Amino acid sequence: MRTKPEQQIHQCECAICRAGDDPVTTQYHQQVNLLLSRLNEPQRRWYAGVLSQQPDSPSDHQLAEITGLDEKTIRRGRRELADGLDGLSPDRQRQAGGGRPRAEKKSHN
Ligand SMILES: [Zn+2]
Numbered sequence: 001m002r003t004k005p006e007q008q009i010h011q012c013e014c015a016i017c018r019a020g021d022d023p024v025t026t027q028y029h030q031q032v033n034l035l036l037s038r039l040n041e042p043q044r045r046w047y048a049g050v051l052s053q054q055p056d057s058p059s060d061h062q063l064a065e066i067t068g069l070d071e072k073t074i075r076r077g078r079r080e081l082a083d084g085l086d087g088l089s090p091d092r093q094r095q096a097g098g099g100r101p102r103a104e105k106k107s108h109n
Helices: 015-019 023-037 041-051 060-067 071-082
Strands: none
C-alpha cells in the first residue's frame, strides 16, 4: 500500500481556474481538492460521484480536470453510489475478488 504521510493537494486544471477570472469558482475548486486530499481512495471517488450528479454539475471530463481523478474513477464512484455502496467499506482499498465471505472485524463493545 502506498500511503504518503502528506497528501498532495491537486491544483485544479479546469478552464475557469486557468483563466483566473472567477475567484469564487476557483476557491470552490480549491476546497473540493482540499477535502479530497483528506479522503482515502474510495471516499474520493464517492465524493466525485456525488459532485457529478449535482443539478449544474460539470461533465466527467471537467470533473477529472478539477479533481485530478480519472473519468473512469468518477464513473465508478457514481455507479457504486447508485448501488448504495453495497458491501463497500471506506477502510478497504479494494474488494476481495468475490468467492470468500466477508471477514467481519471484531468490534469492541
Ligand atoms: Zn477549477
